[in-house]
Structures are given as C-alpha cells and as structure tokens.
Amino acid sequence: MDKILITGAEGYIGKCLFYFLKKKFNVIGIDKKKSLEKKIFYCNILNQKKLALILERERPKIIVHLAAQSLVDDTINIKKYYDNNVLATNTLLKVMKNQNIKKIIFSSTATVYNQSSRLLTEKSKVKPLSSYAKTKLVCENNIKKQKKIKSIILRFFNVCSALNKPIIGASNNPITHFIPTVVYKAIYNKKIYIYGNDYSTPDGTCIRDYIHILDICDVIEKSIKHLNENNKSRIFNIGNNRGLSNKEIINYIKKYINPKINISYVHRRNGDASKLVCSLIKVKSLLKWKPKHSNLKKILNDELNWVKKLKRIGLKRRFKNYL
Numbered sequence: 001m002d003k004i005l006i007t008g009a010e011g012y013i014g015k016c017l018f019y020f021l022k023k024k025f026n027v028i029g030i031d032k033k034k035s036l037e038k039k040i041f042y043c044n045i046l047n048q049k050k051l052a053l054i055l056e057r058e059r060p061k062i063i064v065h066l067a068a069q070s071l072v073d074d075t076i077n078i079k080k081y082y083d084n085n086v087l088a089t090n091t092l093l094k095v096m097k098n099q100n101i102k103k104i105i106f107s108s109t110a111t112v113y114n115q116s117s118r119l120l121t122e123k124s125k126v127k128p129l130s131s132y133a134k135t136k137l138v139c140e141n142n143i144k145k146q147k148k149i150k151s152i153i154l155r156f157f158n159v160c161s162a163l164n165k166p167i168i169g170a171s172n173n174p175i176t177h178f179i180p181t182v183v184y185k186a187i188y189n190k191k192i193y194i195y196g197n198d199y200s201t202p203d204g205t206c207i208r209d210y211i212h213i214l215d216i217c218d219v220i221e222k223s224i225k226h227l228n229e230n231n232k233s234r235i236f237n238i239g240n241n242r243g244l245s246n247k248e249i250i251n252y253i254k255k256y257i258n259p260k261i262n263i264s265y266v267h268r269r270n271g272d273a274s275k276l277v278c279s280l281i282k283v284k285s286l287l288k289w290k291p292k293h294s295n296l297k298k299i300l301n302d303e304l305n306w307v308k309k310l311k312r313i314g315l316k317r318r319f320k321n322y323l
Contacts, residue, residue, distance in 0.1 A: 001026045004224060005060035007092065008067030009040045012170040013107065013216060016163050017064065020217035025224070028058055031067070045088040052095045062103040062224055065092060070132065078131050085135035086142070093146055103150050103227045104143065105220060110157040110209070110239065112137045115273035122155075122235050122282055129273065140235075150233050152223045157209035157239030157278055159216050161299045162306035169213075169306030174318040179210065182249065183303045184310075184317055186258040194246050196268035199275075205246035207275040209239035212293040212302070222287045234286065239278035240294040252296055257304065 002025055008014040009029025018040070021027045029040035030051070043050050045067055069084035089106075096104065113120050114127035128134040143151045160179040162169030175181045185192045197204040219238050226234070254261060284290050293299075310317070 002062065002224070002228065003028065003058065003060045004062050004064060005029065005055070005058065006064045006066060007031075007045060008065075009037075010035050011066060011070075012172065013159060013213065014066045015171075016168050016213050017066070017217050017220055019163065019166060019168060020214075021221060024221070028060065030054060045092055046083065048091050048095060051091065052098065055095055055099050055101065059099075060101065062105065062227060063092070063096065063101065064105045064107075064220060064224075065089065066107045068107070068136070081131045081135045085132075086138050089139040090142060093142065093149065096149060097146070102148060103231075105152045105154065105223050105227070106139065106143055108136045108140050108153050108155045109133055110155050110237065110276050110278060111273070112140070112155065113273075113276065115275060117275060119241070119277055119279040120237060121279045122237055130270070144233070150227060150231050152227055152233070153235045154219065154223065154238045155235065155278075156216065157211050157237070157276060159213055160210050161212045161214070161293075161302045163214060163217075164302050164305055167306055167309050169303065171310075171315075178208075178246065179249065179299065179303055180307075181319065182253055182261075183257070183300060184307050186253050186261050187304070187307050187311065189258070189260070189262075191262045191264060192250070193264050193266050194250070195266060195272060197247075197265040198268075201245060201274055203245050203247045206272060207243040207245045207277065209241070209243055209277040210294060210296075210299060211239050211291060212299055214293045214302075215240075215291040218292070219283070219287065219289050222289045226287055236283040236287065237278040237280065238283065239280065240291050241278060241280045243275060243277035244296060249296070249300075252300060257300070 004025045004027050006014050006029040009018050010031035010033040030043040032044040034042050069081050111133035112126045112128045114125040128137050170180050182192050201207050
C-alpha cells in the first residue's frame with residue numbers, strides 16, 4: 001500500500017483528506033499544530049532538519065502539499081505569505097530532492113487567474129491580485145522547475161462544506177470564508193455582512209465556483225492514481241463549472257434555513273475578483289473526474305450538519321473583520 005504524506009493535515013482540507021484516504025492508503029501527516037492523531041506529526045515545514053528526519057524515517061511515495069497561509073486578506077503581512085507559502089514550499093522541495101521523493105500534489109488557487117466573464121481554463125491569463133495568490137503562483141513555478149519531481153498542481157476554486165461520515169468541516173477561528181460564515185450566522189441569528197454589491201455581475205454580488213470538500217478529496221485520490229500510473233506533471237482547475245453569487249446563496253438560506261436572516265452590504269475587499277468560474281474539460285478528460293457532490297443543496301445541508309455538531313459540543317466561532 002502506497003504511503004501518502006499530507007502537509008497541513010490538521011487544516012480543513014488536510015483533516016478531511018486524511019480521514020477520506022486512510023482506508024485506501026497508508027496515510028501520514030505533518031502540521032505545525034499539534035494533533036491527537038498518532039499519524040500526524042508535529043512539524044513546521046520551515047524546520048528543515050525536523051522535516052528531513054520525518055521524511056527519511058517515513059519514506060512517503062507521494063506528498064500532498066496543503067499547508068499554506070491561505071486567507072485572502074491584504075491586511076496580513078506579506079512576509080507571512082512568503083514564509084508560509086514560498087519559503088515552506090522551497091524547503092519541502094529541497095528535502096524531497098535530497099531524499100529522492102519524486103512526486104507531489106500541490107494545492108494552488110483559482111485566484112491566480114485574471115478575472116473574466118468567461119469560463120477559466122488552465123490556459124487562461126494569470127494575474128494574481130492578492131498576496132496569497134501571488135505567492136501561490138511563485139510556488140507553482142518553483143515546483144515546475146524541479147526536473148526530477150513530477151507534480152500535479154490543483155487550482156482549487158471555492159472549497160466548502162463538510163464530510164458527513166465522520167462529520168468533519170472547517171474549524172478555523174476566526175471563520176474566514178463565505179459559506180461557513182453565513183450558515184453559522186443563520187443558525188445563531190447573527191447579522192451577515194457581504195463584501196460589495198456593486199460588482200459587474202447580474203445581481204451586483206461576487207460570483208464564485210463552489211466545490212464540495214468531498215469532491216476535493218475524490219480528485220486528490222484520482223491525482224494520486226494518475227501520478228502513479230502516468231508519472232507526468234499536470235495542472236488542473238478544480239471546481240464545479242458553475243457560478244453562484246453571494247445573493248443566490250443568501251436567498252437559498254432564507255428559503256430553507258432561516259427566513260429572518262439580517263443582511264448588510266459593506267465595502268469590497270482588496271484582491272476580490274467579481275467572477276471566478278472554471279472549465280473542467282481538461283480534468284474530465286485526463287483524470288476522468290467530475291464533481292458529484294457540489295450542488296448547492298448538498299453543500300449547505302452538509303455545512304448545516306457540521307454547524308449543528310459544533311453547537312452540540314458548545315464550540316463558538318469568531319469572525320474576521322466584517323464577516
């Protein structure tokens with residue numbers, strides 16, 4: 001059974017992926033946050049010596065690199081993005097090279113693209129606006145320069161929702177993304193703030209391509225198999241191929257979760273594009289993958305189950321800025 005190492009294994013995607021893959025692969029993880037899981041090792045990737053010791057002992061065949069400074073927020077010091085994204089990735093690549101680990105799957109972002117009213121393909125123009133996206137693109141380029149390491153770069157669109165067996169979702173505090181924020185606030189009857197209603201979209205609010213975490217886990221599994229069978233580097237867009245506006249999501253929540261939610265529109269955030277929706281032609285063709293769980297009903301129902309679990313165990317959430 002292949003051994004897979006997940007970086008950022010205590011993060012949202014990392015934790016879901018760990019439980020998704022562990023029945024099919026020998027899965028280990030590392031994270032700079034301590035874990036209760038025995039197979040997730042406490043290690044900051046920037047600590048090259050400790051990272052090298054773990055990789056030398058465990059000898060993973062493929063590394064799924066999820067660890068990153070991921071919030072799109074230009075109030076965060078650019079050095080944090082550079083250290084946790086670029087420097088950390090370079091350190092990981094150096095250790096992989098030294099130990100002859102030849103395969104990596106890298107989680108990148110759709111925000112590397114220039115905003116467009118058209119569906120974004122892997123050949124669409126890149127023009128990252130945020131510090132987060134800029135550092136992710138640098139990481140992509142540094143990975144592609146590695147002659148002895150084969151890679152699959154996955155440009156994720158808006159990852160959301162939760163697994164339901166076991167129930168696992170985003171547990172970061174403060175909450176930083178739209179869907180977990182609005183579902184949580186709908187349950188607790190808190191005011192919901194939306195960044196901007198003057199975008200060049202049909203209803204004036206941002207349009208995003210939302211992808212269920214279960215589909216993310218599935219496409220990473222297919223990427224592992226593809227690297228094992230083809231040994232060829234690829235870049236894929238990973239989304240739902242359909243855009244939803246902030247207002248559409250709010251209207252659904254009003255209809256099915258809480259009709260009395262209180263909405264307030266505030267100024268835009270720096271770095272936010274008006275529309276990001278992807279084409280899936282390439283990933284459907286080469287990975288034989290398409291999203292199966294990313295309809296709005298399932299996304300919101302699974303997120304609702306996760307929020308109800310948090311409520312049962314008494315875990316309160318905080319919010320970033322206006323969220």
